[in-house]
Amino acid sequence: MKVSANKIRADFSAAMSLMYRKEVPAYGTLVEIVEEVNAGVLGRSGNALALTPGEDTARISAERHGAIRLGTAEELAMMARVFDVMGMEPVGYYDLSIASVPVHSTAFRPVARADLAENPFRVFTSLLRLELIADEALRQKAAETLARRKIFTEGAVVLTEKAEAQGGLDEADAKRFVAEVLETFRWHSDACVDAATFGALIDAHRLIADVVSFKGPHINHLTPRTLDIDAAQAGMVARGLPAKAVVEGPPRRSCPILLRQTAFKALNEAVRFPEGAGWTEGHHTARFGEIEQRGAALTPKGRALYDQLLAEVRAAILPAADGSNAEEYVAKLQEVFAAFPDTWRDLHDQGLAYFKYGRGEAPATGTDVSALLDAGALTLSPIIYEDFLPVSAAGIFQSNLGDEARSETQGASNRASFEAALGKSVADEFALYEAMQSDSLVAALDQLKVSAA
Ligand code: OOG
Ligand code: NI
Known part of the structure; x- marks a missing residue:
């Protein structure tokens, strides 16, 4: 019997x-804060989940996303198969x-609503763009270092091939698969470059040093979901966690949109570098x-408005790292997003x-969606945004690389090379939300026994 992918x-x-x-005890503290805040919100208001009716409630305490940074096209292609x-x-x-x-990135995640509801875990996965290292000798050295490492265990590769060949894994194999794949995400405090090389990589970009210097793409954060991110941010400060200066994304609103995120800054951890025999x-x-606190997914029109307003805010004021x-x-964010x-x-x-769309209590009054909503024959619930925001992600990266780490390196966007490395194309998130919306309308109208025309 095969175990489900979910x-x-x-x-x-x-x-x-x-x-x-x-590995990171402060993360345990963060989870405690989130659990307290969520319990408080749920206790205070029966309506806290109005945004995520029914199927989503079981997701609250489940982990939401993590992130890794990969070094080579081969690593990304294998990761996609895993x-x-x-x-x-x-x-x-x-x-x-x-x-x-x-780097350039994608999010690996379940796509169908039912699968997201069962377990929404996502991994924001970045691929280093070595071509953005200006110094040719250093670029060469980084490439050679990456080419030598093997980030997957033998067992992970064998079990992935087995799953592909037989269309899934049985229970014993699934268990081994989880244990083997976990090894790829583990922290290694022993670097695989010497201290001088590490220093040179840090000078090129802290992120490059993080990707190139270690045996594997250690998970760099996990992100549970909170029902009140402002309360959780205050909780982090109260418990002495080094919280990021501001919450990324849209301001607090009655109707949450997209994604609001904050973090505690990366910890300074002891590592060691090989030096001769020692x-x-x-x-x-x-x-x-x-x-993170998630809100409604926006259409391209809504997203354009979001991007425009955020750009307006950031043209006026950029949040200082301190x-x-x-x-x-x-205040500016609130003002502009009005x-x-x-x-x-x-x-x-x-x-x-x-x-x-859902079936409301009232009888059908025609076929016009607006009229059906007015009459209460159709109901609306927002579709949750399941993806990420590049400006927010950049803010998260920056605050965890040491905020001084802003280099001038800029490169042209290169989706084609990313997809070539991945071995397939990335799905269009707007198309996925659009399909969920239109499927629900067809189903609701069907229940109302009126044609979608
Ligand atoms: C990923 C940062 C992006 C998010 O939530 O936007 C991210 C990283 O630091 O590797 O996880
Ligand atoms: Ni994240």
């Missing part, structure tokens, strides 16, 4: 959470070079904890967000 993903997510809590066994497909292309971070002690900052202008930044409609019905009627 079950393998859920087991993997749980195993990863356990490993990360052991994630495929867990029912995770590459969705979206994110070009972080726009923010001087020399080791040199050193430090590296890579691993942190993050929280938090010194955090209040002004939040232009973004903030009722579900307005967001729906103006085509700014995606919704799931």
